[in-house]
Amino acid sequence: QSALTQPASVSGSPGQSITISCTGTSSDVGGYNYVSWYQQHPGKAPKLMIYDVSNRPSGVSNRFSGSKSGNTASLTISGLQAEDEADYYCSSYTSSSTLHVVFGGGTKLTVL
Amino acid sequence: EVQLVESGGGLVQPGGSLRLSCAASGFTFSSYAMHWVRQAPGKGLEYVSAISSNGGSTYYANSVKGRFTISRDNSKNTLYLQMGSLRAEDMAVYYCARDGQQLVVGYWFDPWGQGTLVTVSS
Numbered sequence: 406q407s408a409l410t411q412p413a414s415v416s417g418s419p420g421q422s423i424t425i426s427c428t429g430t431s432s433d434v435g436g437y438n439y440v441s442w443y444q445q446h447p448g449k450a451p452k453l454m455i456y457d458v459s460n461r462p463s464g465v466s467n468r469f470s471g472s473k474s475g476n477t478a479s480l481t482i483s484g485l486q487a488e489d490e491a492d493y494y495c496s497s498y499t500s501s502s503t504l505h506v507v508f509g510g511g512t513k514l515t516v517l
Numbered sequence: 518e519v520q521l522v523e524s525g526g527g528l529v530q531p532g533g534s535l536r537l538s539c540a541a542s543g544f545t546f547s548s549y550a551m552h553w554v555r556q557a558p559g560k561g562l563e564y565v566s567a568i569s570s571n572g573g574s575t576y577y578a579n580s581v582k583g584r585f586t587i588s589r590d591n592s593k594n595t596l597y598l599q600m601g602s603l604r605a606e607d608m609a610v611y612y613c614a615r616d617g618q619q620l621v622v623g624y625w626f627d628p629w630g631q632g633t634l635v636t637v638s639s
Contacts, residue, residue, distance in 0.1 A: 441625040453627040511561040
């Protein structure tokens with residue numbers, strides 16, 4: 406199955422807000438409210454940050470928020486901190502495959 | 518504390534086989550579907566396989582179907598991935614992950630193990 410489309414990189418200064426987009430189709434992002442976001446620091450395992458478009462797991466900072474419009478989901482990080490510098494991956498349920506989850510290609514966030 | 522610990526990675530020749538294990542602790546293993554996700558060096562995440570909580574249903578990416586087999590032993594709280602006919606493109610860090618919800622094969626994964634590296638090279 407085709408990966409969801411994310412920008413390769415985004416950047417922002419401490420204290421600013423940034424948004425990472427994740428574009429799919431009506432068979433995945435646009436058709437279902439099952440978008441998740443993961444944070445991955447170098448050499449570490451991915452960590453769930455958002456599930457079901459906009460829900461935060463316990464322990465995840467409220468500076469992280471998710472939304473969706475049409476076939477595009479977004480992750481917004483407000484009040485950027487140095488520790489937010491990492492790779493971010495979106496994923497979505499997909500009806501296009503028997504393995505019902507597809508990932509985005511990942512976005513490298515740089516905190517300037 | 519929920520913990521997932523992978524093992525079994527290593528160097529294998531093209532065409533060879535390897536079995537990965539994922540030892541789970543800190544939760545009722547038999548209540549959760551489990552997943553394998555891999556990441557090739559410097560690349561993104563690729564969903565590989567999933568198994569239902571009782572092991573009765575399994576799912577595979579097209580890229581590994583017919584070569585990999587996912588299984589679990591709920592009495593040992595352990596998830597497995599038997600990999601065969603390995604190719605250079607299978608080289609990756611393999612992560613096991615717990616499903617985000619109990620008793621269904623869901624669409625988000627939490628938590629993830631630390632990963633185990635599989636190197637395919639002659």
